[in-house]
Amino acid sequence: MSERAFIRYQGVEKAFGEHAVLRGVDLEVKEGETVVVLGGSGTGKSVLLKHTIGLLRPDAGQVWVEDEEVCSLGERGLSEIRKKVAMVFQAGALFDSMTVFENVAYALREHTDMSESEVGERVTEVLAQVEMPGVEELMPVELSGGMRKRVALARALALKPRALLYDEPTTGLDPLTGHAINTLIRNLQKSLKVTSIVVTHDILSARMIADRIAWLRDGRMAFVGTLAEAASSGHEELRRFLETGGGIGESRRP
Amino acid sequence: MSGVLKQALDDLGGLGYLAWDTVRYSVSRPFGFGLLVEQLFQIGVMSLSITSIVALFTGLVISVQTIYSLSSYGGQLFIGDLVALSLVRELGPVLTSLMVAGRVGAGITAELGSMTVTEQVDAIRALGANPIKKLVVPRVLATVIMLPLLVVLADIIGIFGGMVAVAAELGQSPDFYLRRVLGALSIADVASGLIKSAVFAVIIALIACHRGLTVTGGAAGVGAATTRTVVSASISILISDFFITKFLLWALV
Numbered sequence: 201m202s203e204r205a206f207i208r209y210q211g212v213e214k215a216f217g218e219h220a221v222l223r224g225v226d227l228e229v230k231e232g233e234t235v236v237v238l239g240g241s242g243t244g245k246s247v248l249l250k251h252t253i254g255l256l257r258p259d260a261g262q263v264w265v266e267d268e269e270v271c272s273l274g275e276r277g278l279s280e281i282r283k284k285v286a287m288v289f290q291a292g293a294l295f296d297s298m299t300v301f302e303n304v305a306y307a308l309r310e311h312t313d314m315s316e317s318e319v320g321e322r323v324t325e326v327l328a329q330v331e332m333p334g335v336e337e338l339m340p341v342e343l344s345g346g347m348r349k350r351v352a353l354a355r356a357l358a359l360k361p362r363a364l365l366y367d368e369p370t371t372g373l374d375p376l377t378g379h380a381i382n383t384l385i386r387n388l389q390k391s392l393k394v395t396s397i398v399v400t401h402d403i404l405s406a407r408m409i410a411d412r413i414a415w416l417r418d419g420r421m422a423f424v425g426t427l428a429e430a431a432s433s434g435h436e437e438l439r440r441f442l443e444t445g446g447g448i449g450e451s452r453r454p
Numbered sequence: 455m456s457g458v459l460k461q462a463l464d465d466l467g468g469l470g471y472l473a474w475d476t477v478r479y480s481v482s483r484p485f486g487f488g489l490l491v492e493q494l495f496q497i498g499v500m501s502l503s504i505t506s507i508v509a510l511f512t513g514l515v516i517s518v519q520t521i522y523s524l525s526s527y528g529g530q531l532f533i534g535d536l537v538a539l540s541l542v543r544e545l546g547p548v549l550t551s552l553m554v555a556g557r558v559g560a561g562i563t564a565e566l567g568s569m570t571v572t573e574q575v576d577a578i579r580a581l582g583a584n585p586i587k588k589l590v591v592p593r594v595l596a597t598v599i600m601l602p603l604l605v606v607l608a609d610i611i612g613i614f615g616g617m618v619a620v621a622a623e624l625g626q627s628p629d630f631y632l633r634r635v636l637g638a639l640s641i642a643d644v645a646s647g648l649i650k651s652a653v654f655a656v657i658i659a660l661i662a663c664h665r666g667l668t669v670t671g672g673a674a675g676v677g678a679a680t681t682r683t684v685v686s687a688s689i690s691i692l693i694s695d696f697f698i699t700k701f702l703l704w705a706l707v
């Protein structure tokens with residue numbers, strides 16, 4: 201892990217109408233590092249991730265990816281950022297009118313001039329990487345929740361991104377499948393050295409993959425540091441969050 | 455009241471942007487021929503049966519009505535003229551467009567709306583593609599190409615319906631009826647019907663895409679947006695019909 205920040209949020213503010221969601225988020229994620237973002241439902245974790253690749257624009261503040269300020273980029277610049285930083289959406293967001301193959305091949309066809317056979321090879325390769333070989337011709341509706349998350353991950357990996365944003369990769373899965381996904385994420389960290397931001401409610405998952413955790417509360421990062429630091433910190437609510445954590449994922453939702 | 459007005463202005467502004475982006479991205483490369491063909495098929499074929507049924511019965515009913523109202527003046531000879539003119543100039547384009555607003559417009563909003571709430575639209579952008587180019591352009595183009603064709607089909611079926619009614623009620627020969635029809639129609643009549651339907655197509659597709667892409671509030675939001683698409687597209691068709699008619703009468707005659 202280098203000391204250079206790969207992704208940096210600086211005073212990011214975002215409101216939807218009257219509802220202020222982010223009120224000045226500061227966070228640095230170093231190259232090769234995995235930061236796990238924790239926080240209650242509806243605190244704006246997904247909103248924060250979407251700012252990273254310009255899917256949402258902040259009302260104030262800046263988002264940096266390496267040495268580029270995301271909000272100042274035009275369409276072409278954003279497209280370059282999105283090649284470098286891929287996102288795995290909360291429910292997968294697979295295109296349900298397309299087969300798994302077409303889903304995974306999407307970015308390859310959009311950004312590269314690979315031949316059909318090269319595209320096919322790369323698709324097979326990333327599907328193997330997420331341990332889902334041989335599902336190319338299935339439609340997303342034919343997949344289970346866990347399979348969808350893997351395919352979504354494969355789609356994000358297709359272009360060999362340098363950073364990955366995971367939005368609740370294990371929420372709604374049984375513990376074993378969740379564990380398998382966590383293992384997968386950790387292996388990707390190790391083998392590909394990708395910088396990662398992982399939003400999750402799953403404390404087990406945080407323990408397995410986090411270099412540092414960031415705790416989003418009331419629109420700001422109330423705590424950023426290692427798990428050990430968190431346990432000994434004065435944040436009563438964060439400590440309770442960590443202790444009761446584990447299986448609460450889905451059940452915390454109203 | 456000011457809330458409603460603000461909402462309306464926001465919608466108009468959003469539609470304006472969308473229209474401009476659609477123009478911009480329909481000329482940008484690569485063209486995306488496959489997506490267009492798929493939509494041509496979806497939109498055209500999806501609407502064939504309802505368009506035909508509506509047109510057939512419209513043709514039947516106008517000729518029955520005209521037979522009834524003209525018989526006291528001895529005007530039965532002109533029924534072909536009346537059926538042809540009212541169908542080609544007005545009823546064909548408007549009724550077909552209203553049906554398409556219900557069928558295709560609702561379909562587009564429901565599809566794009568559910569893609570929006572399941573983050574598939576965000577995913578398109580995250581993968582470095584553009585949702586306007588991938589989703590909106592093919593739908594708008596396909597509607598603009600298909601709706602006038604459907605209208606031509608509706609005109610023909612409606613005129614045929616009129617022929618059946620006139621033959622059954624009055625025993626008028628199809629040959630005579632069709633000669634009246636062809637004699638009554640000018641190029642300007644046909645052109646005005648086609649121009650109208652192309653404008654209606656733009657209205658339907660843009661409103662439907664805009665509502666779909668701006669859905670919030672999950673599945674319930676998709677349902678509400680779909681209803682609103684049908685209502686606002688239908689009203690916009692009827693209102694703009696008046697102004698286009700005035701304009702075309704001034705421009706073409």
Ligand SMILES: Nc1ncnc2c1ncn2[C@@H]1O[C@H](COP(=O)(O)OP(=O)(O)OP(=O)(O)O)[C@@H](O)[C@H]1O
Binds near residue numbers: 216239240242247
């Ligand atoms: N496009 C949007 N328009 C309006 N409000 C939005 C939009 N996106 C998010 N919000 C609101 O912002 C708040 C934060 O949403 P977000 O999805 O980031 O929560 P989250 O922390 O990811 O929660 P969860 O754990 O349930 O996924 C919510 O109150 C949501 O209603």
Ligand SMILES: [Mg+2]
Binds near residue numbers: 245246
């Ligand atoms: Mg979320």
